[in-house]
Amino acid sequence: MVQFKNRYMVMEVFVDANRDWVGNDPIILSIFNVSNAIKDSIQLNFGECGLAVSLGSFQVKYVNPTTKICIIRTSREDHQKVWSAITMVRSIGKCAVTFNLLDLSGSIKACKRAALKCDEAKFEQYKLVTGDRVTVEITNSVKSCFDKIKALEN
Template identity: 30%
Template sequence: MVRFKNRWVLIEILGGPVTSKSGEEYENHHINSITAGMLHNTLKDAIAANYGEYGLGCVQSSLNVKYFSNHTNIGILRVSRDYHQMLLVSLFFIKEINGSPCYITVRHIGGTILKAQRAAIQYDLETLLRRQQQGNSSLDVDRLSRNAKEEIMKIES
C-alpha cells in the first residue's frame, strides 16, 4: 500500500509597489480584503483557465487552503504531489484576486507539513515586523504572531 503524498506550498500574496507614508521609499501595497475562501476560488479559476476541466478534476479533491492570514497575506496550500506543478504554473499566471491586482510568490515547497509550518511562522513574523516598521505602529506584533503560531501549528494533514 502506497501512501498518498502531498506537497505543502507556502505562498505570499503581494500588491504592487506604492510610495510609503514617509514619501520617499516604495513598499508593497498590503491588500486587506482577501480571505481563504476567495483565495481558494481564485486558485480553482486559475487552474481551470490554464488546464481546463481535466486539470481542475485532478487537483480538486486535494487542493486545500490550510491556513491564510489576513494580516500578512501568507498562506499554506496543500496539493497532491502528482499535480503540484499545475498549481505552481497557475500561481505564476495569477494577476489579480477579486479585482485587486496582485502577484503570488512561492516561499517554500515541501513534502512534510512541519517544514512548511516552521517557514510560515518565520515569514509571518518577518512580514509583521516589516509592516510595523513601515508605519503601521498600531500593529500588535506580539499578539498577532502568537495567534498565527498557534493557528499554524494546529494544521493537520
C-alpha cells in the same frame, strides 16, 4: 496500504497598492478568496479535466491577511500544474495580486517551520513600517494566526 503524497507551498501574496479599488474596500485575503482565484486559474489554463484532477488534494490550509502569507496543499503529481496556475493568477476579486513561492516542502512539519519563520519576519517588518498604528487587535489577530500555523495538521 499506500500513503497519499502531498506537497505544501508557502506563498506570499503581493497586493498592488497603487491600483484604485472599486469602492473604498481593499481586498481582504481569506481562504475562500485565495482558493477560488487559484481554482479559476486552473480551470482557465488547464480546462475542466485539469481542474478535476487537481482538486483531489488541493486545499488552502492557511491565510494570514496581515502578513499575506498562505499555505497551499496539493498532490505530489499535480503540484507543478497548481504552481503554474498560481503564477498566472493576476487578481483576487478586483484587486491586482502576484504570488511568490517562499518554500516548497513534502511535509506539513517543514512547511509549518518555514511559514512561521516567514510570518514572524513579515510581521516585524509590518510593525516597523506602521510604527504606532499597530493596535492591540492587529497584534492579537496575528498572534492567533501564528497559533493556527502551529496547530496545522494533515
